[in-house]
Amino acid sequence: MVTSERITGWIEPGADDWVYVPIDVPPGAREIEVAYTYDRPAVPPGVRGNSLDIGIFGPDDEFRGWSGGARDRFAINASEATPGYLPGPVWPGRWQVVLGPYTVSPQGISYELDITIHSGPDGESFRPRPAPARIPGRGHAWYRGDGHLHTIHSDGQRTLPELVADARQAGLDFVVSTEHNTSSAHLRWGHHATDDLLILNGEEVTTRTGHWPAWHLPAGKWIDWRHRADNPDDLRRFVDEVRGAGGLVVAAHPFSPCVGCSWEFGMERVDLVEVWNGPWTLDDEATVIAWDSLLRAGRWVPAVGNSDSHSRADRVGLPHNVVWSRGLSGDQLMAGFAQGRNWIAESAEVRLDFTATTGIRTVGIGQRLETDDPVTFEVRVEGAPDTHIRMLDQTGPQWGGYVHKDGGTASWTTRSRYSRWVRVEVRRNEPTQTTVDTMVALTNPIFLG
Known part of the structure; x- marks a missing residue:
């Protein structure tokens, strides 16, 4: 047996993040299908239009799936489910379709939900x-x-x-x-x-x-x-x-x-x-x-x-x-x-080695070197031709180097009294649509003291 229901509603501007629409599922249900549409009125430049997400919870607020705005329909049964949704029994009781008004036009959002419930025995259980x-x-x-x-x-x-x-x-x-x-x-x-x-x-x-x-x-x-x-x-x-x-x-x-x-x-x-x-x-x-x-x-x-x-x-x-x-x-x-x-x-292709050394002690990225003695930071970069190395500490860029087609190195010596940490950036002098250059590699710091 198949039962269908159409539910209509309206979401006003400034509505809550989540709008719940109850669905009563009878005993013996085998599959639940949900399809939805909503209006998308024209809006002037600078005004956001309508965008409405969707998902569903089973009885007792059991999560059963979410597709956001990526799909306009989904189905769930014991054997399979639409991607984003969890296969499993369609339990009797009150389910909740959850609508997420991502953006709402000044006119609000008018929506339609088409709910179809198929009754009958479950198929073979889904095996994770x-x-x-x-x-x-x-x-x-x-x-x-x-x-x-x-x-x-x-x-x-x-x-x-x-x-x-x-x-x-x-x-x-x-x-x-x-x-x-x-x-x-x-x-x-x-x-x-x-x-x-x-x-x-x-x-x-x-x-x-x-x-x-x-x-x-x-x-x-x-x-x-x-x-x-x-x-x-x-x-x-x-x-x-x-x-x-x-x-x-x-x-x-x-x-x-x-x-x-x-x-x-x-x-x-x-x-x-x-x-x-x-x-x-x-x-x-x-x-x-x-x-x-x-x-x-x-x-x-x-x-x-x-x-x-x-x-x-x-x-x-x-x-x-x-x-x-x-x-x-x-x-x-x-x-x-x-x-x-x-x-x-x-x-x-980008390979990088970054270390800090004092005497016989050497540490790497994310580590700390406790010493008052001079510390030499060394970085080696390969696979990033025509880029620039920058060593930075808490006061800004301190040293650098150029990476040729066969690689590049940079070495800089400091002390914990001057530098609390040192990190590395490798950049290409190639503008993007929004930046003056392009990042190629970036490290977490090595810490001193």
């Missing part, structure tokens, strides 16, 4: 197949990985196997699956896993006051995104949930100009900050400046960089992280990131 938790690595080594990626399970264009292929082509050792507000991809990565690419589970928790990728979640773990920066207790609770599961919290693209993308939560509770997101742009420059200001003030949040790839034209691994780890497992990689033992590269 997550990716392996570890793969063979190279022991203690630098590992390359992209921690911000999207597929058809949220608003990306790539399928799961396409993302795996592109990550391997980019020379990566690991990726973190970070779909917007859903864990659905976690349960399917095992079908596409290889023995040379570790796939970690994550979620880009997409709030209206900033986005924060949660890294290294247990397969199927979902983090609630229904919170705002004006209630810091909510963020604290969810951050504790991520850390309790062994993961880390990343402040994504803090100065991104898209609606709801800029970071309003502050840096007190995050583990990492994404200072470089996709091809180098003005908002990345702004983030590095803000991150550097925190460093100067004595507050270090380790920096990461990721592609945030959505479309097939977005290059996976531009940029990516190069993190020192004891091996290729989520726990080992998270330890390296938490310690700041990471630098960011434009591509796998």
